[in-house]
Amino acid sequence: xxxxxxxxxxxxxxxxxxxxxxxxxxxxxxxxxxxxxxxxxxxxxxxxxxxxxxxxxxxxxxxxxxxxxxxxxxxxxxxxxxxxxxxxxxxxxxxxxxxxxxxxxxxxxxxxxxxxxxxxxxxxxxxxxxxxxxxxxxxxxxxxxxxxxxxxxxxxxxxxxxxxxxxxxxxxxxxxxxxxxxxxxxxxxxxxxxxxxxxxxxxxxxxxxxxxxxxxxxxxxxxxxxxxxxxxxxxxxxxxxxxxxxxxxxxxxxxxx
Amino acid sequence: xxxxxxxxxxxxxxxxxxxxxxxxxxxxxxxxxxxxxxxxxxxxxxxxxxxxxxxxxxxxxxxxxxxxxxxxxxxxxxxxxxxxxxxxxxxxxxxxxxxxxxxxxxxxxxxxxxxxxxxxxxxxxxxxxxxxxxxxxxxxxxxxxxxxxxxxxxxxxxxxxx
Numbered sequence: 001x002x003x004x005x006x007x008x009x010x011x012x013x014x015x016x017x018x019x020x021x022x023x024x025x026x027x028x029x030x031x032x033x034x035x036x037x038x039x040x041x042x043x044x045x046x047x048x049x050x051x052x053x054x055x056x057x058x059x060x061x062x063x064x065x066x067x068x069x070x071x072x073x074x075x076x077x078x079x080x081x082x083x084x085x086x087x088x089x090x091x092x093x094x095x096x097x098x099x100x101x102x103x104x105x106x107x108x109x110x111x112x113x114x115x116x117x118x119x120x121x122x123x124x125x126x127x128x129x130x131x132x133x134x135x136x137x138x139x140x141x142x143x144x145x146x147x148x149x150x151x152x153x154x155x156x157x158x159x160x161x162x163x164x165x166x167x168x169x170x171x172x173x174x175x176x177x178x179x180x181x182x183x184x185x186x187x188x189x190x191x192x193x194x195x196x197x198x199x200x201x202x203x204x205x206x207x208x209x210x211x212x213x214x215x216x217x218x219x220x221x222x223x224x225x226x227x228x229x230x231x232x233x234x235x236x237x238x239x240x241x242x243x244x245x246x247x248x249x250x251x252x253x254x255x256x257x
Numbered sequence: 258x259x260x261x262x263x264x265x266x267x268x269x270x271x272x273x274x275x276x277x278x279x280x281x282x283x284x285x286x287x288x289x290x291x292x293x294x295x296x297x298x299x300x301x302x303x304x305x306x307x308x309x310x311x312x313x314x315x316x317x318x319x320x321x322x323x324x325x326x327x328x329x330x331x332x333x334x335x336x337x338x339x340x341x342x343x344x345x346x347x348x349x350x351x352x353x354x355x356x357x358x359x360x361x362x363x364x365x366x367x368x369x370x371x372x373x374x375x376x377x378x379x380x381x382x383x384x385x386x387x388x389x390x391x392x393x394x395x396x397x398x399x400x401x402x403x404x405x406x407x408x409x410x411x412x413x414x415x416x417x418x419x
Contacts, residue, residue, distance in 0.1 A: 184381050223307040226381070252308060 022048045025105040027058055029070065030112035032119050040119065044108065051101035055088055055111065059095060072123035079236060082172030086123050087112045092174040092234040114177035116186060130173045133189045137197035137215055142208035159204040166199040166244050168237040175231035175241050187220045191231035191241045194222060198244040201251060213252050222248050310373050317366045324363045348416035357411055364407040372400040 025047050032040035045062050056077055063070045074084040077096045084095040088111050089103050095111070103109060117125035143153075169192060176182050176190035197216055201209040216222045222245055231241035333339050350356040375396050383389040 181381060184384065217305055217308055219305075219307055221307070223311045224377075224380075226377075249311070253312065 021050045021052070023051055023105060025049055025051070025058065025100060026108040027062065028108040028110045029059075029062070029122070030110070031070075031122055032113075033069070033121055042110075049100060051099070051105050053100055054096055055093075055098045055100060055103075055109070056084060056095040058100065058109075059111070070123075071121045080170060082170035085114055085172040085174040085177070085236070087114055087177075092178045094172060094174070094236040097236055114173060116177045116179070116183040117173070125177075127173060129186050130176055130190065130192065131171075133176075133193035134171065134196060136189065137193050137200075137212055138208065139196045139200065141200065141203075141206055142211070143205070144207045153205045155204055162204070163199050163202040165239050166195045166202075168239050169195050169199070170237060171196075172236060174234040174236055175239075178230040178234035180228060180230065181224050181226060188224045189216065189218070189221055191225075191245065194225075194245050194248055195239060195241055198248055201248065209251075210255075213248070213255065216248055217252055222252065225249070310376075314370060314373060317370045321363070321366050321370060324359065324366065328359075328363060348414070351411065351414050352416065361408065361411050364411070365404060368400055368404050368407075372396055 027045045027047060028042050029045065030040055031043045045066055047058055047061055047066075049058055049061065056074060059070065059072055059074075063072075072084065072086070072095070074096060075081040077084070079094055079097040082094070085092060086095055087093075088095065088098055089109055092114055100109070111123065113119045113123045113125050117127065117130060119125050171192060173192060175195070176192045179188070179191055181188045182190045194216060197212045200206045201212050225242075225245045227242055227246070229242050231245075232239075232243070235241055332342060351360070376393060379389055379392045379396065383392055
């Protein structure tokens with residue numbers, strides 16, 4: 001499966017050996033500190049930076065060299081942990097997977113917190129509603145057999161392939177916080193929770209698919225999806241999120257009738 | 258869009274104190290137990306209203322494509338187009354039960370399809386409960402009124418009225 005990359009740009013300057021690779025880039029960061037002001041404001045930072053570096057490197061430069069109060073989450077910094085999802089130039093992306101040259105560094109690059117979740121400070125949001133929805137779909141193997149298994153639960157390659165796409169989720173919340181239905185009242189389960197339910201519903205070893213489907217048959221479940229495909233566009237792992245939601249809808253209907 | 262003075266007191270007690278990150282004014286987030294199964298949450302395996310509404314939109318949409326395009330063709334394109342429509346034309350059509358059923362079906366499906374679509378739009382965009390209540394009340398009243406009036410006219414239409 002191909003790992004997606006951000007839009008490829010042919011315009012990226014290829015500096016010669018004599019030239020400096022550094023260019024001046026303006027980062028326009030949405031700042032919020034409840035201890036200072038109830039209002040969020042934009043703050044501009046000018047950096048000399050190699051356009052082949054990532055947005056996360058730029059944020060590090062700002063935090064380490066310019067303004068230590070800038071607050072953001074990141075752990076692994078290599079697109080695995082899913083901590084640093086943020087809204088870069090109006091699109092949800094991982095700061096650690098977005099190269100500066102790919103997002104037009106000639107104009108100011110806007111960086112803000114993901115939408116739909118309460119901002120605690122700068123780029124840090126309260127992820128609790130997101131993880132609440134995730135917990136609600138019971139994202140763990142459930143079997144009716146209560147005895148300890150005496151051997152491995154085997155599965156054919158085809159059965160494994162059925163839910164392969166949705167195993168890639170890193171719970172970064174880029175999809176859920178790009179969903180206009182989630183922005184409204186935050187009650188919608190959101191794409192990420194449905195993707196993780198999909199991962200178990202279509203797992204041949206799991207036996208609680210029916211229960212999970214019933215949970216997603218809720219008023220705030222899959223039926224609130226308007227197929228705007230924002231989630232599929234936002235996913236840094238290239239999961240076909242909207243397709244997964246459609247498969248859950250189809251399973252709900254075909255199992256009933 | 259200007260540079261602001263967030264650096265002034267950027268490092269607050271939260272970062273500085275070191276001991277407890279949370280205070281009375283800044284409590285630790287409360288972790289609720291998973292969404293409870295209530296009386297309202299669906300129990301049976303027969304689906305619920307949201308699912309029925311979703312399915313209805315798909316099915317009625319398919320039927321409406323046929324009904325509406327047929328209706329527009331007959332009314333506006335074929336056989337003289339819109340100029341032929343008059344009291345006599347409508348009276349002639351509604352003399353046949355086939356067209357009565359056609360128009361009745363179109364009326365009900367189009368009204369319910371549209372009303373259900375607007376209901377989801379209201380659910381998605383109206384944020385305050387009161388706004389939702391009033392908008393939906395208005396929507397349902399208008400829908401019921403139009404459906405009842407239309408049905409009444411189709412069934413009690415008298416071609417000899419003058």
